[in-house]
Amino acid sequence: xxxxxxDKQSGQSQDKPAGRALLFLGESSLVDxxxxxxxxxxxxxxxxxxxxxxxxxxxxxxxxxxxALRQVGMFAVERCVWxxxxxxxxxxxxxxxxxxxxxxxxxxxxxxxxxxxxxxxxDDLFALLEAGLPPVTTLLVSxxxxxxxxxxxxxxxxxxxxxDLRVEVARGGRPDADRTRHIVEERLRGAGICDFxxxxxxxxxxxxxxxxxxxxxxxxxxxxxxxxxxxxGVAEVRSSMRDLASTWVFDLTDALGARRLGKAxxxxxxxxxxxxxxxxxxxxxGTHVASLIEARAMVALLPRGALSMQGQDFLRGPLSSLPEAxxxxxxxxxxxxxxxxxxxxxxxxLGAIHREILVLDLALKGSRTSPxxxxxxxxxxxxxx
Numbered sequence: 463x464x465x466x467x468x469d470k471q472s473g474q475s476q477d478k479p480a481g482r483a484l485l486f487l488g489e490s491s492l493v494d495x496x497x498x499x500x501x502x503x504x505x506x507x508x509x510x511x512x513x514x515x516x517x518x519x520x521x522x523x524x525x526x527x528x529x530a531l532r533q534v535g536m537f538a539v540e541r542c543v544w545x546x547x548x549x550x551x552x553x554x555x556x557x558x559x560x561x562x563x564x565x566x567x568x569x570x571x572x573x574x575x576x577x578x579x580x581x582x583x584x585d586d587l588f589a590l591l592e593a594g595l596p597p598v599t600t601l602l603v604s605x606x607x608x609x610x611x612x613x614x615x616x617x618x619x620x621x622x623x624x625x626d627l628r629v630e631v632a633r634g635g636r637p638d639a640d641r642t643r644h645i646v647e648e649r650l651r652g653a654g655i656c657d658f659x660x661x662x663x664x665x666x667x668x669x670x671x672x673x674x675x676x677x678x679x680x681x682x683x684x685x686x687x688x689x690x691x692x693x694x695g696v697a698e699v700r701s702s703m704r705d706l707a708s709t710w711v712f713d714l715t716d717a718l719g720a721r722r723l724g725k726a727x728x729x730x731x732x733x734x735x736x737x738x739x740x741x742x743x744x745x746x747x748g749t750h751v752a753s754l755i756e757a758r759a760m761v762a763l764l765p766r767g768a769l770s771m772q773g774q775d776f777l778r779g780p781l782s783s784l785p786e787a788x789x790x791x792x793x794x795x796x797x798x799x800x801x802x803x804x805x806x807x808x809x810x811x812l813g814a815i816h817r818e819i820l821v822l823d824l825a826l827k828g829s830r831t832s833p834x835x836x837x838x839x840x841x842x843x844x845x846x847x
Contacts, residue, residue, distance in 0.1 A: 481531070481595025485618040486604040488627030490546075491675035492645065493604045496627065497544060504540050504600045513540060519547040524586045531599045540598055547583045547605035588614040591621075629674070637674075642667050649678055650694065653685040659695035669703055680704060704738065711750040712803060718815070719806025723845045730837045740826050740833040748819045755812045757792065757804035760784050769805055773798055815844045 484500060486493045505513055515530040527543050587603065591614065595601055607628065608615045618624050629645075630638045646666050650658070666684075670677045684702045688694065717726040733743060761769070768780040776798050781789065784797075792800055804812070822840045826833060 481597060481599040481601065483591065483595060483601045483618060483622035484603070484625065485608065485615075485622060486602065486625045486627060487606070487608055488629070489606065489674050490604070491673075491678055492627050492629075496625065497602055497604055500600075500602060501542055501544065505542050509540070510542075514542045514544065516544045516546065519545060519583050519586065524590045527601075528590050528593055531601065532596050540600060541596075542600045542602065544602045544604070545587070547587065547603060547608075584609060584612045584614045588612070588617060591617045637670065639667055642670050642677075645674065645677070646670070646681060649681045650685065653682065655685055655688070655692055655694050657693040659693065661696045662694045662699055665696050665699040666703065669699070711746055712799065714747070715750065715754065715803050716806070718841075718845050719803065721845055723841060726841050726845060727838055730841070731834060734834055734837070740837070741823070743837075744819060744823045744826060748816065748823070751812060751816045751819060753792065753800055754804040754807065755809065755816065756788065757797070757800040758807060758809050758812055760788055760801055761805050764801075769802065818844050 486497055501510065501514060515527070517524065517527045517530075524545065527545055531541055531543050533541060583605065601622075603618075610616075615624075629641045643663055646663055650656075650663075666681065669680075680703050684694070684699060687702045688698060714726055714729055717723075717729065730743070734740065763784060764780050768776060771780070773795065777794060781797055781801075789797060807815075818840055822836060825831070825836050829836065
């Protein structure tokens, strides 16, 4: 090859646009549609089926993703790779050996095998990015979160685009109301509902839980129930949408902790009357009581007077001194309210309630007795006068 032809080839490669890298952070139900839109802009029509490859971290080495980007596009110039990552792998702590003693050895071996195969998502991702993206390619990465102090995040901040779709958790462990409202309005408009009765959006937001996938499904169900109507009212929301907020769980356990049987019965009677599925109530209640059992163990680690502190003072002080495993699982206000609720019970009482929930679950599945009567019997057993 002559020097002239080499210069010509070099010039052609320089004319090609550099590879692009986009990072999307947030719950998959919110992130995935946005990623799909970005892919459609790069690879319209049939080109997508031939020039897009999707990777889930841990299933295949990310080296394969780089190799996929380097392939020549088929019937299109662009190549796209979408890497769907999970939360960062938690490294084992020195004190975790004692916690692991009660685990089954086979389960530990399986977990170790998965970790050795998948590695840490951020480390693997940074190694891919450092290798360099080929020209005329688009790399899309989605994950629930990514440590802003990590090398991969800093690489995207400097060389790519970051679309942060995470929803902050506000006081009480609820998602940020303004962000939730925006998500609700966008979903309704996408379904052709642009006329809202005053208070309809507020009603949906008040019923929204932490799982935005469930929330979007409920909004779609409400819209389908409207038929040809394009106006959404408060009555339609109340009659068609389940309450996903699960704040009733705290209300119920608060009533049990205060030994207020009448309030607890009234709450469950209202929920069942609104059409809540009994098995779903039992599942949510069982999960919540299990969380209270974890939180109750933290009460003994708190300094004297911590439970009477204001919330912000508690978050800045006593909560930050609790074991990292608990703070990672129940961060911020959620941890605060769980500990406050758990302090109303002893470990033995919470254990007894959890066992009674199992009895209730079996009764609901194997009896024709009215669910309301079964729940009432449960409350009388766990909330003595």
